Amino acid sequence: MFTGQTGMNGLNISNDTSLFEVPAVLDAGGKLTDQCAREAVDKIDTYGFVIFTDLLSHEEADAALDMVRQAADDPERNLCTFASETDNRYKRRDFCSLPSTPFLNSFAGTLCQRLEGVISEYCRPSHRLLEAVTLTSYLGSSHQYFHRDPPNVLSFFAAFEDVSEDQGGTVFVPGTHKYAGVEKRHGGLGLELMDLFMVWSNIHVFRHNFRKLWDMRKGRGASLAPGEFRDRVFSTKWDEYQPNILRFLTNRNTHLSLNTFGPRTLRDLYRHRAAIRDNFHIVRTAPRKGTVIVFRSDTIHAGPDNRSPNPRRLYGMSISRDIIDPEYLFDGYSPHPSLIAQPLTFGDLLNSPPLKVLPKAAEQLEQIPAE
Ligand SMILES: [Fe+2]
Secondary structure, eight states: OEEOOTTOTTSOEEOOOGGGEEEOOBOTTSSBOHHHHHHHHHHHHHHSEEEEETOSOHHHHHHHHHHHHHHHHOTTOEEOSSSOHHHHHTTSEEEEEOOOOHHHHHHHHHHHHHTHHHHTTTOOTTOBEEEEEEEEEOBTOOOOOOBOOSSSEEEEEEOSSOOOGGGOOOEEOTTOOOOTTGGGHHHHTHHHHHHHHHHHHHHHHHHHHHHHHHHHHTTOSSOOOTTHHHHHHTOOSOOSSSOOHHHHHTTOOSSSOGGGGOHHHHHHHHHTHHHHHHHOOEEEOOOOTTOEEEEETTSOEEOOOBOSSSOEEEEEEEEESSOOOGGGTTTTOOOOHHHHHSOOBHHHHHTSOOOOOOOHHHHHHHHSOOO
8 A cells, every 4th residue: 555645745655564574483492483584584685674573572672662761861872973963953863872781782682682593694693783772753853865874784673662654663665775686677777766766755855854844934843943944954064864955055965965966867867757656665664562673774765754742762773794894894883882892793692691571460570579
């Protein structure tokens, strides 16, 4: 089923994620069953991502949500460098990296242990954990431009509470990951059409973000902070995620700028308009509590704006899929200083003590004083 999205008319966005879902089934050892892992690998290879439903119990999700809340409330938290700094400054988003505590390492370790059958298809034990972060967005945040993250990385999003469509679960464009030979798809225009689709989508994102800010300026929607409109539309400061007209005109936004619209691109957008429309579509996730999404970093995706009054919280984690030159190891990622000081690998996480969270009933029983 395809539906439009408020302010994104002209883009087809599907809310139906059933094709990309795999219900998590664990064996007696707490790992995905072989069949489940094979199904998931097949989806990642075909679409670039997979959605595991019920990978975490509600008790585990609650405990992890406490960790995320504590991190977000810490005034000394380490804000992520890849996020929209303007959104961070105006409390529209709060993206911060998580310190390597025993709880975090057990939690990340448990994810790796459960998903070992999938992750080990792509990552070796020596491959580094690049970051562990919390991604919180609030009403009035900007919609990210569609993009690919740096290549050769496997990334994860975990939901610790239900994320509604309005709260802005990540949107993906299935089948846009860059594997060898992908350029042969779509009549030999695979990569070219994907790039054109990104340009086409990002025109809509720019318009959507600008319209929303304009509405906010007119008293509709979230209220603007003093100076916020100017900072998001006319600032000279680096920020890749705003409808910044100045940076668009001066070609300082890598996702969408005046340079993007050379005569050749305009001609190709027109010439291939049917192929762009027919070969790609956007899928909006709305992960339920306990869901974990695994995706190749080169799959086209974006973090939408939050259109609800309720904060949207996600946990994010990334592991390299290949060797990376030390100079570029954290390019596009935000490791906490504690993770840089004490690096962790996929192999380390497989050997971490697993998370132990008592089921709710047992926990309550334990709290009842003995008579
Ligand atoms: Fe991204």
